[in-house]
Amino acid sequence: MQRIPTLLSKIQELSNKRDITEIDVDLMLDYTRVMYADLLELKKQTGGASVPPVKNTPRPVINLAEDDTPSAVVEEVKAQPFESAINNKDIRTYIGINDKYLYINELFDDDKSEYDSVIKRINAFNSFDEAESWLNDNISIKNNWDGDDETVMSFYELLNSFFSER
Numbered sequence: 001m002q003r004i005p006t007l008l009s010k011i012q013e014l015s016n017k018r019d020i021t022e023i024d025v026d027l028m029l030d031y032t033r034v035m036y037a038d039l040l041e042l043k044k045q046t047g048g049a050s051v052p053p054v055k056n057t058p059r060p061v062i063n064l065a066e067d068d069t070p071s072a073v074v075e076e077v078k079a080q081p082f083e084s085a086i087n088n089k090d091i092r093t094y095i096g097i098n099d100k101y102l103y104i105n106e107l108f109d110d111d112k113s114e115y116d117s118v119i120k121r122i123n124a125f126n127s128f129d130e131a132e133s134w135l136n137d138n139i140s141i142k143n144n145w146d147g148d149d150e151t152v153m154s155f156y157e158l159l160n161s162f163f164s165e166r
Contacts, residue, residue, distance in 0.1 A: 007035040023101075030097045037093065091122050091162045099154070106151045107143060128163035132156065 011031050014024045095103070100115075108115040118139055125131040135156075139145070145152045 003038055004035055007031045007038075023097075026100075027097055033093065089123060089166070091119055091159070094158055094162045095119075099158070102151060103155055106149075107145065107155060109143060122159065122162075125163075128160050131159055131163065135159075 011028050014020070014028050014031075017024060104110060104112055104115045108118070118135075121134070122131050125134065140147075140152070147153075
């Protein structure tokens with residue numbers, strides 16, 4: 001609950017930037033997911049009972065330039081449902097924004113669409129062993145992953161954490 005005002009402040013700060021980049025939008029989406037997860041956890045802890053409002057919380061306002069298309073932002077949000085992320089069924093909740101770009105750059109050769117399809121596929125597996133086997137048989141060979149590489153090991157450790165807490 002203590003993170004919510006901070007997250008709102010960060011979203012507000014990013015939305016007030018003159019030139020919003022794709023990374024800024026990704027950060028805002030990431031902060032929004034974390035805030036949503038915190039709120040659902042709070043609701044779960046309180047059993048749905050009413051919670052006193054957070055005081056002095058700035059409300060974010062996203063100012064889009066005239067040439068920005070709000071529908072593109074809405075489509076991005078629709079493409080990543082919160083409910084699945086909150087139920088620990090979406091590995092994206094385990095991947096921070098910095099790690100996301102590290103993985104895209106180093107493991108998927110800057111191919112965001114391949115990264116997204118691999119993440120979607122990983123979410124469909126029921127165990128770490130299934131995901132690891134599929135990655136080893138398909139993705140690691142295709143992208144020439146070195147098992148001793150720090151980024152590769154970090155990715156597999158994240159997978160193991162994801163499936164162990166699922």
